[in-house]
Amino acid sequence: MKIDAPLFESLVDDYQQRVDAALERWLPPPDVNPICLHQAMRYAVLAPGKRVRPILVYATASALGIDLKRVDGAASAVEIIHAYSLIHDDLPAMDDDDLRRGRPTCHRKFDEATAILAGDALQALAFYIISHDPQMTPDAEARLQMVEKLSLFSGSRGMAGGQAIDLAAVGKTLNIAELETMHIHKTGALIRTCVQLAALSTNKLSQQRHQALDSYAKLIGLSFQVQDDILDVTSDTVTLGKTQGADSARNKPTFPSIIGLHASREKAQELHQNALQALSIFGEEADILRYISAWFVERSN
Amino acid sequence: MKIDAPLFESLVDDYQQRVDAALERWLPPPDVNPICLHQAMRYAVLAPGKRVRPILVYATASALGIDLKRVDGAASAVEIIHAYSLIHDDLPAMDDDDLRRGRPTCHRKFDEATAILAGDALQALAFYIISHDPQMTPDAEARLQMVEKLSLFSGSRGMAGGQAIDLAAVGKTLNIAELETMHIHKTGALIRTCVQLAALSTNKLSQQRHQALDSYAKLIGLSFQVQDDILDVTSDTVTLGKTQGADSARNKPTFPSIIGLHASREKAQELHQNALQALSIFGEEADILRYISAWFVERSN
Numbered sequence: 001m002k003i004d005a006p007l008f009e010s011l012v013d014d015y016q017q018r019v020d021a022a023l024e025r026w027l028p029p030p031d032v033n034p035i036c037l038h039q040a041m042r043y044a045v046l047a048p049g050k051r052v053r054p055i056l057v058y059a060t061a062s063a064l065g066i067d068l069k070r071v072d073g074a075a076s077a078v079e080i081i082h083a084y085s086l087i088h089d090d091l092p093a094m095d096d097d098d099l100r101r102g103r104p105t106c107h108r109k110f111d112e113a114t115a116i117l118a119g120d121a122l123q124a125l126a127f128y129i130i131s132h133d134p135q136m137t138p139d140a141e142a143r144l145q146m147v148e149k150l151s152l153f154s155g156s157r158g159m160a161g162g163q164a165i166d167l168a169a170v171g172k173t174l175n176i177a178e179l180e181t182m183h184i185h186k187t188g189a190l191i192r193t194c195v196q197l198a199a200l201s202t203n204k205l206s207q208q209r210h211q212a213l214d215s216y217a218k219l220i221g222l223s224f225q226v227q228d229d230i231l232d233v234t235s236d237t238v239t240l241g242k243t244q245g246a247d248s249a250r251n252k253p254t255f256p257s258i259i260g261l262h263a264s265r266e267k268a269q270e271l272h273q274n275a276l277q278a279l280s281i282f283g284e285e286a287d288i289l290r291y292i293s294a295w296f297v298e299r300s301n
Numbered sequence: 302m303k304i305d306a307p308l309f310e311s312l313v314d315d316y317q318q319r320v321d322a323a324l325e326r327w328l329p330p331p332d333v334n335p336i337c338l339h340q341a342m343r344y345a346v347l348a349p350g351k352r353v354r355p356i357l358v359y360a361t362a363s364a365l366g367i368d369l370k371r372v373d374g375a376a377s378a379v380e381i382i383h384a385y386s387l388i389h390d391d392l393p394a395m396d397d398d399d400l401r402r403g404r405p406t407c408h409r410k411f412d413e414a415t416a417i418l419a420g421d422a423l424q425a426l427a428f429y430i431i432s433h434d435p436q437m438t439p440d441a442e443a444r445l446q447m448v449e450k451l452s453l454f455s456g457s458r459g460m461a462g463g464q465a466i467d468l469a470a471v472g473k474t475l476n477i478a479e480l481e482t483m484h485i486h487k488t489g490a491l492i493r494t495c496v497q498l499a500a501l502s503t504n505k506l507s508q509q510r511h512q513a514l515d516s517y518a519k520l521i522g523l524s525f526q527v528q529d530d531i532l533d534v535t536s537d538t539v540t541l542g543k544t545q546g547a548d549s550a551r552n553k554p555t556f557p558s559i560i561g562l563h564a565s566r567e568k569a570q571e572l573h574q575n576a577l578q579a580l581s582i583f584g585e586e587a588d589i590l591r592y593i594s595a596w597f598v599e600r601s602n
Contacts (some may be wrong), residue, residue, distance in 0.1 A: 028457055037457055037465035088421060093413030113468050114396035114416065117461050120389060120424065124456030127428045131448035140441035147432035149449050155425030156329055156338055160418050164338035167414050 003287040008295075011062075011288065012055055019054035019079060020046070022072040025131055026080075040110045040118035041125070045083040047101040048241075050301070052224070053078040053194045056292060060198035060213065063286045064205065073133030073199035075262065081154050082190060084122035087115050090161060095250070102241035126150065130197075142200045149196045153189035162186025166252070174253040179221065182285040187228070188221030189299040208281065215278040216289065223271035224296045229254035230264050235300060309596075311584070312363075313356055313591065321354035322379060323373040327381075327430055341411045341419035342426070344518025346384040348402040350541075351602070354379040354495045357593060359500035361514065364587045365506060374434030375447065375498035380428040382455050383491060385423035389414050390464060396551070403508040403542035427451065431498075443501045454490035467553070475554040481523065481537070488529070489522030509582065516579040517590065524572035525597045530555035531565050536601060544549045569598040 003011075018274040023045055031038040036275035054075035061071040090097040091112060097105050130136070130146050137143065152158060162185025169182060195217035199210055232247045233256050247254050255264040275293040281287050304312075329572035332339040355376035362372040391398040391406040392413060398406050429438070431447050438444060453459060456561055458589040463486025470483060496518035500511055533548045534557050548555050556565040580587045 006523065031465075034469045035465050037462060084421075088417055091414075091417065093417060113392075114392060116389055116392065117465050117468075119421070120385075121457035121461040123421065123424050124452045124459075124461065125450075127448055128452035128456060131452060140445050143445050144432045144441050144448075147428055147445075151425045151429035151432060153425075155429060156342060156422035158425075160425065161338060162421040164332075164336050164415065164418050167418075168335045210360050216531060 002284065003282070003291060007289065007293075008291040011059075013251055015058040016060065016262070017050045018068065018072070018243045019051050019075045022076045022202075023079060026076050026125065031133045032112045036110055036114055037117055037121060040106055040114045041122055043107045043109060043124065044087050044118060045080055047083075049079075049101050050299075051079060052296075053082055053190060055190065056194040056217075057198050058265055059288045059292050061201060063100075063282065063289050064198065064202055066198065066201050069135050070137055071198050072200050073129045074194075074201065077129045077150060078190060078194050079106060079198065080126040081120050081150065081159075084119040084126075085154075085159055085163070085190075087119040087122070091115060093245070094163070094167065097244050097246065100241070123154075137201045139203060142203070146197050146200050149200070151192050153193040158185055158189035159187075162189065168202055169253055171251045172253065174258065176258055178259055179253055179255065183222060183225040184218070186227045188218060191224060192217040192219035203291075212278055212281050216275050216293070219271050219275040219278060220296050222294050223268050223275065223293070226255045226268040226271065227297050229301060230261065230268065231299075231301065232256075232263060241301065272297045304583065304592060306554060306592075309589065310590040312360075313596075315474050316356045316359040316376075317352045319373070320352050320367065320376045323377045324380060325378050327426065327550070331571075337411055337415055338418055338422060341407055341415045342389075342423055344410060345348070345388050345407045345419060346381060346423065348384075348404055350380075350402050351600075352380060353597075354383050354491060357492065357495040358499045359505050360589045360593050361496050362502060364583065364590050365503055365538060366586070367498065367499065369412065370436050371438055371502050372499050374430045375495075375502065379432045379491060379495050379498065381423050381427040382451065382460075385427075386455075386460055386464070386491075388420040388423070392416060395468065396547070398544060398547065400544050401542070424455075438502045442503060443504070447498050447501050450494050450501070457582065459486055459490035459597040460488075463490065470554055472552045475557075475559065477559055480554055480556065480559055484526040485519070488526045489519060492499045492522035492525060493518040500564040513579055515593070517576050520572050520576040520579060521594050521597050522592070524569050524576065525571040527556045527565055527572065528598050528600060530557055530599075531562065531569065532602065533557075534562060542602065573598045 027042050027045060030036040057071050057075040057078060058068055061068055063199060086100060087106045089095050090100055091107055095178050098108055099105065106118060121202060127147060130143060154160065162182055165182040166186055192214065199205055199213055200242055232245060255267060272293050276290055327345060328343050329339040353442050358372050358379060359369055362369055387401055388407045390396050391521060392408055399409055400406065409420060427441055428448060431444060431451060463483055466483040467487055469563040500514055533546060549571055556568060573594050577591055580590060
């Protein structure tokens, strides 16, 4: 399939709708008053969002010729892990944010206890989906490897570890290597997981191609975060759907605060070019992944 | 193996030491200042505790003739899920407890953000162990079923759901059926998981025996909680290692508060007798499970 910019946009729309339908199927129905755990889970997950991670799962599957229904579960699981991490990161004891995806954060809409539990239950739901979805690959070994990747990359040596580094870094001076280490964990690990879960859905992938995809994923995981830091400075709260300037207000180290805005933009472009280079062993079937890399560094929200 | 009371006590000691050694292997090493995520995880998990859930995993494996090293991973995973739930339940937004296992709660020892993240990372670690441990059963289908059980029974329809019911019930009048529903989720589901994970470690178990074990697990899961409620009234803080009378002080419905102390004791005994009945298709190989049922309703901490 030859891809151009309009087709890419239409595919992104398709993937967003596809994962929203899958998420709706996996989320528990609203519960009965006064308990609102299920409502809080639904509120956080179904909030309007870019669905970057599911889109990456679908795009990788598409590049590898995998039937998309084989990866609906993986796409849902990564979005659910992302949603749980946002709920917990927004809590008063963490980033203390009031706004997320253009709406009150989960603990503002419900309460802190419900938000904590909703995050906990969402993490469990992600693993339930990977282990339970009958449409995913029937290869149990591969499914078990997906559980392993998802748990490793979201745990203390991945996303949760990155958030701990982030909290400890508030008010500190980091050098660029330390900042990258933080982001490789906090954001990069889960983005890497997206590509790996899709790759594990086929047994026809050579080791060389698997590694090329992983290199690509690591590079765009970092470029995504560089662009996030740039947008925190240059965009506005309505466009972002979260509080603009929140990182600098909180005295958090960011790429612009350490190397400046201009060098940050160069950094993002360099990562994008390296990501394209990593995909060089693929033909035009991987064009969708090339478009995603460009999207990550050109997006305005 | 013929079991009597002294041998049972010695086995319980062995199992406690065995799981502590396994937990030590699985937990990440302490991290570098100022980050204390790994320390917080270690502090919460390695705190002195009864290790009820791992003991139940080992005892079930023993009753089924399964090599204990096949279930070290499952035993570690259930204890880690339990530890994460205690960290989060103790948070100021939830039960706001200062004392756990005779020591300051995780958020008192460290801080709230670290406690939230430590709980999150521990949940991920539990799934990592089940998917990764090379000593567990090589049957990938069975391992995937373990992930499914553990995620289902710890999520919004299990443990996390039970905690949400619990929080919504504070200051409310529940009837005995509602109280049981809460506990079947909050405590019972994870205890049931212990028996199921051990049972999934062998492919030689008949459907009838599997169901008998599940019935047993449901009964002792409830009797354990009835006894917990009794001890909250009759024991003291030093013996419990957590604040005595905390439930009644918080106006939480408990078995003694609804049906009285005497009827609660009768209820615990009745559940114990029913648990023995559920095991009637097993011979003396299941004596260790019979002793566990007795221990659950006779324990003083």
